[in-house]
Amino acid sequence: MRRLRSGLTAVLGAGLLLVAVPTPASATTGLFHYSYTTVEGYEASGFLRNPPNETCVNLPGIGQENTEPGHSPQNRTxxxxxxxxxxxxxxxSERLKIRSVAFD
Structure with missing residues (x-):
């Protein structure tokens, strides 16, 4: 009976360790929203849904092909x-004129 209790305690302890150890997340959760002017001159909105963590993301619509940077970022992640x-x-970015973003 004593061995059974000792073995059960070891198994439970190992199980708790597995649950308690954090695993790295591959993506944030939520939306990152921004506004920009298209190459044609129209106001537009863009967003990233569940963007990757620790990765640089060039924002769609406001890359090097667009002379106007994005603006008004809203981080809802x-x-x-x-x-x-x-x-x-x-x-x-000191004036919130943006072209890329990274999430930590």
């Missing part, structure tokens, strides 16, 4: 978002 003035997550 469960992660911090750092916005950049250039594609490839280069250049610090």
């Amino acid at each position: 469960d992660a911090w978002a750092t916005v950049y003035t250039d594609t490839g997550c280069e250049g610090v």
Whole structure:
């Protein structure tokens, strides 16, 4: 009976360790929303749904082909978002003029 209890305790302890160890997330949860002017001159909205973590994302619609950067970012994800003035997550955005974003 003592061995059974000892074995059961070891199995339960190992199970709790497996549950308690965090696993890395591959994506944030939520929406990142932004506004931009299209190449044709129209106001548009863009968004990223559940964007990848720790990856630079060039924002669709406002890449190098568009001379106007995006603006008015709204982070509705469960992660911090750092916005950049250039594609490839280069250049610090001080006036919220954006072309790329990374989530931490």
